[in-house]
Amino acid sequence: DIARTNLHMRLCKEIPTARVTVYGKDHHEVEEFKQEALERGNLLIMDENLHLSGESIQGSNILMELRASGYTGFACIRSGSSSAADEARSLRSGAQWHVGKEVWMSDLLRQLRAEYHKFRGKGKSRHE
Numbered sequence: 001d002i003a004r005t006n007l008h009m010r011l012c013k014e015i016p017t018a019r020v021t022v023y024g025k026d027h028h029e030v031e032e033f034k035q036e037a038l039e040r041g042n043l044l045i046m047d048e049n050l051h052l053s054g055e056s057i058q059g060s061n062i063l064m065e066l067r068a069s070g071y072t073g074f075a076c077i078r079s080g081s082s083s084a085a086d087e088a089r090s091l092r093s094g095a096q097w098h099v100g101k102e103v104w105m106s107d108l109l110r111q112l113r114a115e116y117h118k119f120r121g122k123g124k125s126r127h128e
Helices: 002-014 027-040 059-068 084-092 105-121
Strands: 043-047 049-052 055-058 074-079 097-100
Touching: 002 105, 027 049, 027 059, 043 059, 055 059, 059 074, 059 084, 074 084, 074 105, 084 097, 097 105
Parallel strands: 043 074, 074 097
Antiparallel strands: 049 055
8 A cells, every 4th residue: 555655665764763664454464563562662653544354443442452451652543534533532542642644744754753752751662
C-alpha cells in the first residue's frame, strides 16, 4: 500500500537512527506487530482503521490490548477522521497523540517529534 510505503520511507529518512518497521497488511502481521511492540517498541504509529480480509480492526483496540499487556512507550493513532470524538477515543485507548491523515507528512513528522519529546520529558519510555 502506497501510504504505508511512503510513511516508512519518510520515517527512515527523517529519523535515520530509528529502527522503522511497518506492519498491518494481514492478521499475521498484526500479531507480529503486537509481539514486537511489547518486546522492543518505543514509539508506535497506529492506523485507527485496519481492513484485513473483510474485517475491520481498530488501532485503538489494539493499543488498549498492548497497554493491558504492559506497553509503556509512546503511541500515536493516525486516522482518516480528526473529529473530537475520534481524538477522545484515541486518548482513552492510551495514545499520547491523535493525528489525522489529512496532515502533510512533513507536518506530521514535526508534530510527532514535539509530542514524543514532550512524552520523553515525563520519563515514561522504557526502551531507551
